[in-house]
Amino acid sequence: MTAIEIDRVSRWFGNVVAVNDVSMSVGPGVTGLLGPNGAGKSTLIHMMAGFLATSAGTVTLDGVPVWHNEAVYRRIGLVPEREAMYDFLTGWQFTLANAKLHGLPDPGAAAQRALETVEMTAAKDRALGTYSKGMKQRVKMAAALVHEPAVLLLDEPFNGMDPRQRLQLMALIRRMGADGRTVLFSSHILEEVEQVASHIEVVVAGRHAASGDFRAIRRLMIDRPHVFLIRSSDDRQLAAALIADPSTASVELDGRERALRVHAVDFPRFVAQLPRLAGEHGLRLYEVAPSDESLESVFSYLVAS
Amino acid sequence: MNTVLNPTIAAITWRAMVGRRRALLLLALPAVLLLFAIVLRATGVSDAEVSEGVLGAFALGTLVPLLGLIIGTGVISPEIDDGSIVYVLAKPLSRPTIVLTKLIVATACIAVFAALPTLIAGLIMAGNEQGLAVAYGVGTLIGGIAYCAVFILLGVVTKHAAVAGLIYALIWETLIGGYVPGARTLSIQQWAVSLTSALAADGAVTANVRLGVSVTLLVVVTVAATVYAGQRLRSLTLTDQE
Amino acid sequence: MSELSVQRTGVIHDIGYRNYDGARLGRWYLVRSLFSQSLRGAYGLGRPVKSKIMPMFLLATMVFPTLIIVVVTIVTNLTELPLEYTEYIPITFYLTAIYLAAQAPQLVSRDLRFRVVPLYFSRPLTYVDYVLAKYAAMVAALLILLGAPLLVMYGGALLADLPFWAQTKGLAQGLVGALFYALVLAGLGLMISSVTPRRGFGVAAIITVVVVTYTVVTAVQGIAISVVDNPTLATYAELFTPFNLVNSFQLWMFGAAENPIFDELRPPSGWQGVVFAATIVAVIAGSFGFLLLRYRKVSAL
Numbered sequence: 001m002t003a004i005e006i007d008r009v010s011r012w013f014g015n016v017v018a019v020n021d022v023s024m025s026v027g028p029g030v031t032g033l034l035g036p037n038g039a040g041k042s043t044l045i046h047m048m049a050g051f052l053a054t055s056a057g058t059v060t061l062d063g064v065p066v067w068h069n070e071a072v073y074r075r076i077g078l079v080p081e082r083e084a085m086y087d088f089l090t091g092w093q094f095t096l097a098n099a100k101l102h103g104l105p106d107p108g109a110a111a112q113r114a115l116e117t118v119e120m121t122a123a124k125d126r127a128l129g130t131y132s133k134g135m136k137q138r139v140k141m142a143a144a145l146v147h148e149p150a151v152l153l154l155d156e157p158f159n160g161m162d163p164r165q166r167l168q169l170m171a172l173i174r175r176m177g178a179d180g181r182t183v184l185f186s187s188h189i190l191e192e193v194e195q196v197a198s199h200i201e202v203v204v205a206g207r208h209a210a211s212g213d214f215r216a217i218r219r220l221m222i223d224r225p226h227v228f229l230i231r232s233s234d235d236r237q238l239a240a241a242l243i244a245d246p247s248t249a250s251v252e253l254d255g256r257e258r259a260l261r262v263h264a265v266d267f268p269r270f271v272a273q274l275p276r277l278a279g280e281h282g283l284r285l286y287e288v289a290p291s292d293e294s295l296e297s298v299f300s301y302l303v304a305s
Numbered sequence: 306m307n308t309v310l311n312p313t314i315a316a317i318t319w320r321a322m323v324g325r326r327r328a329l330l331l332l333a334l335p336a337v338l339l340l341f342a343i344v345l346r347a348t349g350v351s352d353a354e355v356s357e358g359v360l361g362a363f364a365l366g367t368l369v370p371l372l373g374l375i376i377g378t379g380v381i382s383p384e385i386d387d388g389s390i391v392y393v394l395a396k397p398l399s400r401p402t403i404v405l406t407k408l409i410v411a412t413a414c415i416a417v418f419a420a421l422p423t424l425i426a427g428l429i430m431a432g433n434e435q436g437l438a439v440a441y442g443v444g445t446l447i448g449g450i451a452y453c454a455v456f457i458l459l460g461v462v463t464k465h466a467a468v469a470g471l472i473y474a475l476i477w478e479t480l481i482g483g484y485v486p487g488a489r490t491l492s493i494q495q496w497a498v499s500l501t502s503a504l505a506a507d508g509a510v511t512a513n514v515r516l517g518v519s520v521t522l523l524v525v526v527t528v529a530a531t532v533y534a535g536q537r538l539r540s541l542t543l544t545d546q547e
Numbered sequence: 548m549s550e551l552s553v554q555r556t557g558v559i560h561d562i563g564y565r566n567y568d569g570a571r572l573g574r575w576y577l578v579r580s581l582f583s584q585s586l587r588g589a590y591g592l593g594r595p596v597k598s599k600i601m602p603m604f605l606l607a608t609m610v611f612p613t614l615i616i617v618v619v620t621i622v623t624n625l626t627e628l629p630l631e632y633t634e635y636i637p638i639t640f641y642l643t644a645i646y647l648a649a650q651a652p653q654l655v656s657r658d659l660r661f662r663v664v665p666l667y668f669s670r671p672l673t674y675v676d677y678v679l680a681k682y683a684a685m686v687a688a689l690l691i692l693l694g695a696p697l698l699v700m701y702g703g704a705l706l707a708d709l710p711f712w713a714q715t716k717g718l719a720q721g722l723v724g725a726l727f728y729a730l731v732l733a734g735l736g737l738m739i740s741s742v743t744p745r746r747g748f749g750v751a752a753i754i755t756v757v758v759v760t761y762t763v764v765t766a767v768q769g770i771a772i773s774v775v776d777n778p779t780l781a782t783y784a785e786l787f788t789p790f791n792l793v794n795s796f797q798l799w800m801f802g803a804a805e806n807p808i809f810d811e812l813r814p815p816s817g818w819q820g821v822v823f824a825a826t827i828v829a830v831i832a833g834s835f836g837f838l839l840l841r842y843r844k845v846s847a848l
Contacts, residue, residue, distance in 0.1 A: 046542075046543060049395065051391070051394070051395075051543040052542050052543070053540065053542070068539050068540070070396075070397050070398060070399060070400070070539075071397050072397075073395050073396050076395070077395075078391065078395045080388065080391050080543070082387070082388035082389075082391075084387035084388050084389045085389050085392070086317060086321065086389055086392075088320060088321070088324055089317070089320075094392075097313050097316075097317060097392075098392060098396075100312075101313050101314070101392075101396040101398060102396055102397065103397070143392060326748065330748075330751065330752060330755060333755075334759060337759060341766070345770070348775075350770055350774055350775060355770060355774060358766065358769060359766050362762055362765065362766055363762050363763070363766060367758055367759060367762040371751075371754070371755055371758060374751060375751050375755070378751075382747055383745070383747070386745075386747070465597075466747070467746075467750040467751055468601060468645070468648070468649045468750055471645055471649075471750065471754055475641045475645060475754070475758075476608075476642070476645070479641060480642075
């Protein structure tokens with residue numbers, strides 16, 4: 001099992017702390033590194049890829065340090081964010097060169113396979129300088145996959161892609177993860193991470209804010225009220241019953257929505273109490289929906305804190 | 306062989322050097338030298354003394370430092386600058402090999418754009434009288450290699466390699482070297498002159514630094530710069546777009 | 548959860564599109580601002596510390612020798628400065644060349660590299676204004692570099708009680724010469740840098756042009772004087788490299804009898820001087836014209 005271990009890593013640039021005492025373990029499957037711009041995602045990825053030294057802490061791949069260790073690149077494929085490539089080479093030549101630089105025994109076949117995986121075989125004989133952004137991104141992926149790495153690091157891979165290209169790339173990343181590779185990609189766009197990653201790591205202002213399944217993270221934040229939108233046969237009566245219970249912090253009758261908005265502070269107790277109280281007062285519940293369950297609200301809570 | 310020269314990197318670097326606008330600059334300089342030599346020959350002005358003066362001032366004095374700067378920084382700075390070097394670095398290749406490969410490509414460029422034209426210009430002007438043409442050809446080549454090694458190191462270490470190199474070549478070597486004789490001992494140009502002087506007929510070329518010192522320093526500087534550049538490349542930090 | 552938000556009717560509150568009706572400062576203000584920003588950028592002001600090192604170092608290195616000259620003059624009680632005002636710039640031309648090579652690309656290549664030129668032109672700034680502002684800024688930057696040592700020499704000369712009017716005349720000549728140097732060099736430097744978005748390439752190209760033309764011209768002059776004995780050829784050869792061009796021109800203009808740096812080289816006399824003047828005008832006009840042509844068509848440049 002290939003895992004990247006990040007152990008109490010910090011990185012500062014002069015007075016600015018970009019990454020602040022972050023520890024995480026990235027294992028097989030797709031992990032999304034989520035955070036607003038300037039949170040330190042790129043810094044973390046560069047440190048994982050061995051292109052930036054840590055100011056404190058260690059980054060290891062299966063126990064082997066990544067910094068100053070050229071051999072580790074046999075197992076890592078990096079898709080960098082910057083667009084610059086060798087414009088005068090064709091897609092095929094570029095991928096082939098990457099295969100040769102890895103010292104693969106049959107670079108031609110490996111390059112062909114990689115280009116087929118990213119579906120770039122049609123345009124492979126055109127110069128890179130003529131490619132669109134999405135095509136360049138796919139060729140970068142091909143170059144990163146050519147040596148069948150166990151670990152794939154992608155830095156903001158969906159930047160600037162149109163919806164169709166994004167869907168293709170998402171499918172590709174999911175496939176890589178399903179193959180058992182350790183895939184890590186960074187993004188500040190929530191839908192992308194939601195749809196692709198099975199596991200997210202949230203980084204905010206250089207600190208590791210949360211990790212895990214995003215719904216599970218949400219549940220863990222019990223200090224924040226959960227907000228439910230409830231429609232019942234008698235909202236006012238239900239409101240009165242709920243506010244009497246300590247699991248509810250506030251109730252609000254929303255005239256326009258014609259629904260009851262409830263802030264619950266004790267989630268487990270609330271979800272037990274709600275049907276019980278409704279039953280006791282002979283009320284019917286038509287709709288009970290959490291109104292802040294999306295990654296967006298999780299994110300905004302984390303960011304606001 | 307593969308621990309010294311990586312053919313893929315060499316091919317890409319060579320194509321990058323000669324395939325762009327930089328190639329125009331590379332061709333322009335020796336073209337001027339050759340044109341000058343032809344004009345001199347045609348007007349009957351060229352003899353050994355004139356040849357020595359022109360080759361000394363133009364080839365060793367101007368062509369080699371400038372081409373050394375353009376080629377030395379050109380084989381590595383643009384890639385580091387726009388970040389495309391990541392594709393070379395994210396491979397299980399030893400960094401010293403990468404530097405050495407680039408130096409070899411730079412040497413080939415120096416040979417083609419500096420040493421060969423110098424040799425030809427010398428032959429045009431005065432044949433191989435007093436062994437000047439060959440001597441200057443070799444001096445240009447060796448001096449050029451040393452310059453490239455130093456400028457490759459500068460390219461790895463700093464973003465402002467071109468200007469830093471200029472300050473070395475122009476202020477240190479030319480200006481200060483012109484007024485402070487001691488500074489000549491630390492000038493690649495002067496070492497190349499000593500080498501040329503040794504190869505040419507006696508007395509044809511005046512050297513300012515002893516041959517032993519020059520050859521030793523040429524070798525030491527070239528090797529040290531290359532080794533240090535290889536080490537620094539291991540710690541190269543890639544940042545986001547500025 | 549999301550179904551509820553979809554059923555909700557959305558309302559956009561009309562806070563009124565806020566138009567700006569107040570005073571606008573106009574094109575002249577734009578040109579002036581671009582000029583001052585470029586000029587400050589040429590010395591690294593308003594930019595990070597690293598950008599200040601090179602220009603400030605070069606400025607200091609330009610001024611330092613004049614300090615020494617001044618001290619020597621005062622201490623040894625010389626009756627006149629060891630160096631004419633008009634001689635200083637030609638002697639130290641390498642420093643000016645490096646400054647030009649380092650800073651001209653800073654002014655022009657950065658805009659090209661980061662593709663902000665279309666942004667400039669989507670304001671009431673025309674391409675003529677842009678070129679004017681940049682040219683003027685480079686000229687001003689060079690004037691500071693070239694004028695500062697002359698002013699130091701002047702101040703020192705006055706401190707040493709040297710005759711006032713002679714020194715003032717010398718300073719005036721020096722400054723006029725500096726102006727012509729600035730105009731010619733700025734034109735050449737900007738012209739070469741505007742060709743490429745890569746700064747390093749612009750640096751190399753400018754230095755190459757200056758140094759190679761200088762070397763060729765010197766070689767030709769050496770041959771013309773020692774070998775073929777054709778002094779006129781040597782004089783005209785000065786036309787082909789910028790520093791010597793302006794130097795010969797100022798020698799002609801101020802009626803110097805011989806070239807102080809290169810004794811055997813005769814400065815232009817009579818009609819020869821007119822050729823030099825015409826060449827200078829041609830270089831300045833040509834560079835300016837080239838820049839106008841360059842910036843006339845702006846795609847994602």
